[in-house]
Amino acid sequence: MDAFYRSLKQKGFEGDIDTSDETRQFYSHDASLFELVPQVVVSPRNTQDLERLVSAVTDCRGDIPGLSLTARSAGTDMSGGAINDSVIVNFRKYFTKIGNVTEHTAHVQPGVLYKDFEVETLKHHALMPTYPASRDLASVGGLVNNNSGGEKSLEYGKTQNFVSELKVVFSDGLERTVKPLTKAELDKKMRQKDFEGQLYTRLFRLLDDNYDLIKAAKPRVSKNSAGYYLWDVWNRETGLFDLTQLICGAQGTLGFVSDIRFKLVKARPHSGLLVLFLRGM
Known part of the structure; x- marks a missing residue:
């Protein structure tokens, strides 16, 4: 070494x-x-x-x-x-900054613990609702890279639904911004004569050439945190190409997430727990 x-x-x-x-x-x-x-x-x-x-x-x-x-x-x-x-x-030692937080959005580094992040969002009566059961121990970087979902997942889904933008260091050793792109923005990316241009070109060709097959392969389950969600990246109907959907849940295997922008929901002032005891199924 x-x-x-x-x-x-x-x-x-x-x-x-x-x-x-x-x-x-x-x-x-x-x-x-x-x-x-x-x-x-x-x-x-x-x-x-x-x-x-x-x-x-x-x-x-x-x-x-x-x-x-x-x-x-x-x-x-x-x-x-x-x-x-x-x-x-x-990432826990130095990537621990919480940036701007509003009632709708939040900017944060991946090493921040979710419990500390939630303290800041609740000051704006807002919540990032896909926290896992380990909310008091987990980091927000872990939420993204594992595409976490917990007690509120039936209502809100998983973390990928609340990521609006990421900064990612890819295998060429450069940090780039990853966010949803229109087809025109995607075409501009694919014209680049560099690693990023090649990445978008090859991935788009893979997804578009096999569009129906990939869409049909999407698991019909209420929760899937297995990663590599190819079927969620390119949508012909909306014309959006969203590479964040592939980064979420990939556990850092496709690149290192260095910066996160979340969408938030309004935090409800009250909550309750209902316990049901069943005599049989």
Whole structure:
């Protein structure tokens, strides 16, 4: 891993690099039953550090087999998505800013805990309603990357319904804004002669050429947090192409979410719980 550390230093990485046994053991678990001890835990200070991390992995992967990055915030994931045996990227330490919050929208970084975020939204009598059962422990980055849904999911659906814009660091090591695009905006993207243009072109061709097949493959279930929702990205009827729908639920495998803009709903002043006891089914 020395070559990786040297590469980070040469690129100006400003965050923390921790190889201590104590830290590695702590980050070898999430809320799942799995255990994988990472070689190192890094805590990027800013978006530039995320870009440096991705670039360094690209440079060193040929010399270090198995070198990879796994994003982690609060680590409440129950499927093992927040652990690996290579590099853990810790968002909880520095990506913790809550930006502008109104009664309809909120701007926040992925390392913010949902419970702290909710304190701010409730000041505006607003709520991001797709919080999971682990609302007191989970981060908002985890909500997006796991496409969370909890006690209010039957009414409001999952987190993907409330993401209006994301900033994502892709595999080319650059941060880009991801949001719903009109067909005209999509065409402009596809004319770009760069990684982003190629990404939009290849994905659009895949979705449009196989439109009916992909739409028919959508699971007919009330809740699906398995990720890779290809059927929700391109809609011929509305003319909207929304890459946020693919990022949500992908657990950081398609890119690192560095910034989030949510849509909010009005918080109800009262709530109640009804418990039913059944003699039989």
